[in-house]
Amino acid sequence: MADFQPGDFEPITGRYVHLNIAGRPARLYFEEAGSGIPLLCLHTAGSDGRQFRHLMTDEDVTGRFRVIAFDLPHHGKSNPYAGYQDEEYRLTTELYDAAVMAFCDALALERPVVMGCSMGGRIVLHLAGAHPERFRAAIGLEAADHQQPWYDTDWLHRPDVHGGEVCAAMISGLVAPQSPEEYRWETLWGYLASGPGVFKGDLHFYRADSDFRDRTHLIDTTACPVFLLTGEYDYSCTPKDTLRTAKDIPGAEAEIMEELGHFPMSENPAKFREYILPVLDKVSRL
Amino acid sequence: MVKRTIHGGPPAAHAIEHLADTVHADPALLHRGRFVDLEWLWEIGETPYHVRIQNGFIAELVRGPVLMRSWVFAIRGPVESWERFWAPVPKPGWHDLFAMTRTGRATVEGELQPLMANLRYFKDVLAAPRAMEDH
Numbered sequence: 001m002a003d004f005q006p007g008d009f010e011p012i013t014g015r016y017v018h019l020n021i022a023g024r025p026a027r028l029y030f031e032e033a034g035s036g037i038p039l040l041c042l043h044t045a046g047s048d049g050r051q052f053r054h055l056m057t058d059e060d061v062t063g064r065f066r067v068i069a070f071d072l073p074h075h076g077k078s079n080p081y082a083g084y085q086d087e088e089y090r091l092t093t094e095l096y097d098a099a100v101m102a103f104c105d106a107l108a109l110e111r112p113v114v115m116g117c118s119m120g121g122r123i124v125l126h127l128a129g130a131h132p133e134r135f136r137a138a139i140g141l142e143a144a145d146h147q148q149p150w151y152d153t154d155w156l157h158r159p160d161v162h163g164g165e166v167c168a169a170m171i172s173g174l175v176a177p178q179s180p181e182e183y184r185w186e187t188l189w190g191y192l193a194s195g196p197g198v199f200k201g202d203l204h205f206y207r208a209d210s211d212f213r214d215r216t217h218l219i220d221t222t223a224c225p226v227f228l229l230t231g232e233y234d235y236s237c238t239p240k241d242t243l244r245t246a247k248d249i250p251g252a253e254a255e256i257m258e259e260l261g262h263f264p265m266s267e268n269p270a271k272f273r274e275y276i277l278p279v280l281d282k283v284s285r286l
Numbered sequence: 287m288v289k290r291t292i293h294g295g296p297p298a299a300h301a302i303e304h305l306a307d308t309v310h311a312d313p314a315l316l317h318r319g320r321f322v323d324l325e326w327l328w329e330i331g332e333t334p335y336h337v338r339i340q341n342g343f344i345a346e347l348v349r350g351p352v353l354m355r356s357w358v359f360a361i362r363g364p365v366e367s368w369e370r371f372w373a374p375v376p377k378p379g380w381h382d383l384f385a386m387t388r389t390g391r392a393t394v395e396g397e398l399q400p401l402m403a404n405l406r407y408f409k410d411v412l413a414a415p416r417a418m419e420d421h
Contacts, residue, residue, distance in 0.1 A: 169405035173382025
């Protein structure tokens with residue numbers, strides 16, 4: 001892992017790109033580092049692409065991969081769609097797919113590896129099934145084909161509860177106890193800083209519009225190999241959920257990561273690289 | 287001096303006895319709770335505890351049952367759940383209040399708005415015994 005000192009510049013660069021997502025103009029912020037096989041990284045619900053900054057400063061990754069992460073509309077430095085003030089933000093599978101494909105087209109990414117975490121892990125299952133010719137491989141972090149709702153998401157967006165505070169406190173337990181304090185709180189900041197209703201709107205996709213149990217068995221892993229990695233402390237997408245999903249996808253590989261939770265790449269980057277580097281070795285040979 | 291239980295955390299009686307001292311020794315926690323002013327019920331196994339919070343301080347902690355005493359919300363779980371939760375490095379499924387509610391190892395009920403509005407504070411109060419020394 002990189003050890004930066006005062007005065008050092010990181011190799012990450014950030015830019016904006018204009019897209020059309022399902023008929024709506026969007027201005028997306030993205031960051032990238034490295035060169036080689038494109039590795040498109042999709043952030044969790046309610047956060048943004050900063051979750052992948054450690055991968056982008058890991059020379060064992062960037063020496064072989066062009067690591068790219070964009071912020072979905074409403075997230076991070078990407079603006080919400082114009083007119084957001086009069087709408088309830090609700091992400092759907094259709095919108096999420098459209099955003100990823102529009103971004104790949106805009107950057108002319110040639111068969112990238114797509115890696116997503118949590119809801120990003122959910123959508124990579126869809127992408128592997130719907131567009132296998134467009135992706136070299138799919139890596140699902142904290143991914144499963146379905147999640148049983150386990151709390152009332154109305155708490156995440158109401159005027160008598162601070163949205164950022166409650167979102168961060170809700171997800172705080174999904175970080176493993178072994179994760180370093182600095183990175184635990186950095187991960188929580190993504191939620192503390194999220195826009196009103198954004199996490200809740202993402203969970204519409206995660207909970208209501210992405211039950212893929214009836215189609216994951218159709219994924220052709222000879223066309224788009226699938227790798228699933230889930231932290232043992234994740235009680236949202238549980239190891240059991242991931243293993244069940246992997247069992248349904250012929251040829252999929254799954255591994256449960258010890259001492260990690262729901263945000264492996266940001267909560268404990270040193271531990272995560274022990275698990276992700278072997279997977280990246282495999283996809284680089286595809 | 288207290289020994290940890292076979293479940294990993296301090297014995298429940300010790301944890302409750304020293305809860306206020308542990309909470310009051312943490313200025314960041316008190317700051318998080320500065321707007322909290324209510325009474326809640328913490329049930330540890332068969333034993334109910336009425337915890338009255340004033341501006342983040344534990345103003346009163348009464349071992350129940352106390353008939354007809356009101357509370358805003360209740361958090362309940364078996365002794366084993368809490369002692370596992372208080373382990374210095376809890377095992378998966380016992381490491382967070384919601385990990386325990388999702389798996390049926392604890393329950394939360396009542397008027398939840400004050401809990402949710404101050405969730406970080408209450409999670410930290412619940413977890414405070416984790417920091418108790420075992421020597």
